Amino acid sequence: MLYRPINQNYHDFIVQRDRELCINCRVCERQCSYLVHYWDENRKQVMHDNAKCVGCHRCEALCPTGAIVIRHNPSQFRENSHWKPWFIKNVYKQADGGGVLLGAMGNPQPYPIYWDRLLLDASQVTNPSIDPLREPMELRTYLGSKPDSLEFEEKEGKPSLKTKLSPQIKLNYPIMFSAMSYGSINFNLHIAMARAATELGIVYNTGEGGLHPDLYQYGPNTIVQVASGRFGVHRDYLNAAEGSDALSPAPHHDIYSIEDLRQLIYALKEATEYRVPVSVKIAAVHNAAAIASGIVRAGADIVAVDGFRGGTGAAPTMIRDNVGIPAELALAAIDQRLRDEGIRNRASVVIAGGIRCSADVVKAIALGADAVYIGSAALVAVGCTMCQRCYTGKCPWGIATNVPSLARRQNPEIAKQKLVNLVRGWAHEIEEMLGGMGLNSIESLRGNREKLRAVGLNEVELDIFGVKPAGR
Amino acid sequence: MKRVYVNPEVCIGCKLCELACLTEHSQSKDLIIAYREERMQGLLPRNTVEESGWITASLNCRHCAEPYCIQACISGALTKDAESGRVVYEEEQCVGCWSCLMACPFGAIKRHPIKEKIVKCDLCPERSIPACVSACPNQALTFEEK
Ligand code: SF4
Ligand code: SF4
Numbered sequence: 001m002l003y004r005p006i007n008q009n010y011h012d013f014i015v016q017r018d019r020e021l022c023i024n025c026r027v028c029e030r031q032c033s034y035l036v037h038y039w040d041e042n043r044k045q046v047m048h049d050n051a052k053c054v055g056c057h058r059c060e061a062l063c064p065t066g067a068i069v070i071r072h073n074p075s076q077f078r079e080n081s082h083w084k085p086w087f088i089k090n091v092y093k094q095a096d097g098g099g100v101l102l103g104a105m106g107n108p109q110p111y112p113i114y115w116d117r118l119l120l121d122a123s124q125v126t127n128p129s130i131d132p133l134r135e136p137m138e139l140r141t142y143l144g145s146k147p148d149s150l151e152f153e154e155k156e157g158k159p160s161l162k163t164k165l166s167p168q169i170k171l172n173y174p175i176m177f178s179a180m181s182y183g184s185i186n187f188n189l190h191i192a193m194a195r196a197a198t199e200l201g202i203v204y205n206t207g208e209g210g211l212h213p214d215l216y217q218y219g220p221n222t223i224v225q226v227a228s229g230r231f232g233v234h235r236d237y238l239n240a241a242e243g244s245d246a247l248s249p250a251p252h253h254d255i256y257s258i259e260d261l262r263q264l265i266y267a268l269k270e271a272t273e274y275r276v277p278v279s280v281k282i283a284a285v286h287n288a289a290a291i292a293s294g295i296v297r298a299g300a301d302i303v304a305v306d307g308f309r310g311g312t313g314a315a316p317t318m319i320r321d322n323v324g325i326p327a328e329l330a331l332a333a334i335d336q337r338l339r340d341e342g343i344r345n346r347a348s349v350v351i352a353g354g355i356r357c358s359a360d361v362v363k364a365i366a367l368g369a370d371a372v373y374i375g376s377a378a379l380v381a382v383g384c385t386m387c388q389r390c391y392t393g394k395c396p397w398g399i400a401t402n403v404p405s406l407a408r409r410q411n412p413e414i415a416k417q418k419l420v421n422l423v424r425g426w427a428h429e430i431e432e433m434l435g436g437m438g439l440n441s442i443e444s445l446r447g448n449r450e451k452l453r454a455v456g457l458n459e460v461e462l463d464i465f466g467v468k469p470a471g472r
Numbered sequence: 473m474k475r476v477y478v479n480p481e482v483c484i485g486c487k488l489c490e491l492a493c494l495t496e497h498s499q500s501k502d503l504i505i506a507y508r509e510e511r512m513q514g515l516l517p518r519n520t521v522e523e524s525g526w527i528t529a530s531l532n533c534r535h536c537a538e539p540y541c542i543q544a545c546i547s548g549a550l551t552k553d554a555e556s557g558r559v560v561y562e563e564e565q566c567v568g569c570w571s572c573l574m575a576c577p578f579g580a581i582k583r584h585p586i587k588e589k590i591v592k593c594d595l596c597p598e599r600s601i602p603a604c605v606s607a608c609p610n611q612a613l614t615f616e617e618k
């Protein structure tokens with residue numbers, strides 16, 4: 001194309017506009033925040049510049065005549081299974097700009113997805129299945145440290161609990177909304193998450209961007225995050241919530257050892273007068289199990305593990321695509337390690353990063369998770385199409401943006417309802433799956449790896465998962 | 473009475489409400505024909521999406537309790553329907569004097585681009601929910617009693 005730098009001609013998407021249908025109403029032009037569509041005064045029609053398209057599908061979704069299809073650019077380099085177009089185009093980009101490649105959302109590369117290699121059991125003949133529509137089914141989950149043993153005493157002739165219980169987060173479903181900061185997503189979605197969490201009886205995590213004063217009212221359904229930047233962290237913030245969450249992958253310049261972490265955990269506990277559990281979040285990395293053990297010994301009530309599929313608003317592409325380990329393996333290793341050390345009861349384990357459906361939730365719980373965080377799934381529920389361009393701040397769906405004209409595309413009322421619907425839908429499915437396995441409470445599934453079988457995994461993977469291969 | 477209300481906080485300025493209105497008041501009831509052909513013969517949406525920077529709001533006739541347009545109308549083309557409360561327009565009777573257009577404090581009345589007649593919102597009498605409200609992708613429009 002005339003004037004266009006050569007490398008920008010190898011764009012990823014093309015806009016296919018059916019001129020039979022297009023009425024030149026310019027709705028697409030108004031919706032695209034990347035300025036792909038434009039009005040051509042000479043031709044008196046809407047035209048487009050394919051090179052700018054990020055493939056978010058917003059225009060396609062709002063075109064009133066269905067005239068647009070967003071396609072992968074069919075133009076192909078000569079086949080080469082080593083030099084895939086992804087690498088070639090990235091080299092071009094860096095040769096032009098010299099910068100660090102940026103990406104967003106989770107690791108999109110074709111690493112194994114272990115959820116898809118694990119299968120659930122169903123009752124046959126010897127044990128009856130349970131119909132959740134006819135019989136009670138318990139999904140309630142409490143997150144926090146559980147005592148090593150319980151002591152009872154007699155009070156006025158009645159037995160009563162003597163052991164003092166640690167603070168717990170009560171969840172109606174074993175699902176929470178992930179830490180997504182006010183900044184990476186906008187206020188409309190924060191309010192939607194807060195309201196949805198309240199309606200569902202679950203919690204959402206504020207992320208590291210602080211908490212808007214208007215959201216303090218949702219405190220009982222909030223986990224506040226104390227991240228490396230310490231943005232917006234003060235006593236009111238900590239006390240506004242039901243739980244607090246103490247880590248993020250970036251360096252905390254006041255934590256260089258487990259002792260420092262212990263100090264921070266106890267500082268948070270003091271600041272919140274031991275009313276709320278403290279959760280420590282780590283990325284799923286090579287020694288996740290040993291790190292988790294240290295964190296639990298340092299006093300954390302909850303360990304949250306974030307796998308490499310976990311979404312982010314902006315990350316260097318090389319880090320996103322090459323650092324960390326699959327959350328499924330980290331989870332299994334952490335649960336096993338804490339059990340082996342006899343400290344599994346001291347903390348709840350929460351898994352985050354790439355949970356896509358209710359079956360993933362069930363498998364995570366069978367692998368030992370107490371609950372899961374959903375982030376990307378929650379964003380998809382409100383329209384995200386995983387275009388992975390969050391870092392531009394121009395999300396055409398009004399999600400990963402604070403541009404006022406875009407943020408208003410998320411009506412908090414609609415977004416809240418979608419989040420509520422999603423979690424309710426998953427909860428029904430979880431009940432069905434539990435019932436199918438002959439279980440009537442999520443508690444009976446927790447760490448119950450006997451309910452899982454693996455397909456296509458090698459001996460080592462089976463060993464880490466503590467799961468038998470299908471057929472055994 | 474039920475009116476169309478806009479919530480400017482979530483109006484995204486897409487103007488799909490205008491396209492829906494246009495189609496609803498067309499002969500063909502087909503967006504493509506209405507937009508390409510009937511618009512050239514003077515078809516207009518009854519509503520207007522007002523824009524001021526990035527703040528947008530879709531506005532239509534308020535169907536006022538005491539409508540200035542009816543007071544101003546010299547020919548009896550505008551009347552208040554006692555039962556529904558709607559401000560009803562009879563095109564045949566309109567003489568094109570533009571008195572109502574000047575009297576309306578909301579600018580809700582438009583001139584027909586060809587005929588010497590006005591054009592205004594009728595709240596889509598053939599629909600249970602007006603076309604603009606049904607078409608809005610962000611629930612920025614509601615049809616309700618307030
Ligand atoms: S929104 Fe659809 S009909 Fe309107 S100009 Fe764009 S492609 Fe054409
Ligand atoms: S709205 Fe999204 S899909 Fe459509 S042209 Fe713009 S960037 Fe591409």
Ligand code: SF4
Nearest residue numbers: 384385387388390395
């Ligand atoms: S949040 Fe927006 S920018 Fe990010 S992946 Fe989803 S649609 Fe794209």
Ligand code: SF4
Nearest residue numbers: 483484487489530608
């Ligand atoms: S359809 Fe809704 S969001 Fe779009 S301009 Fe009309 S009122 Fe605003």
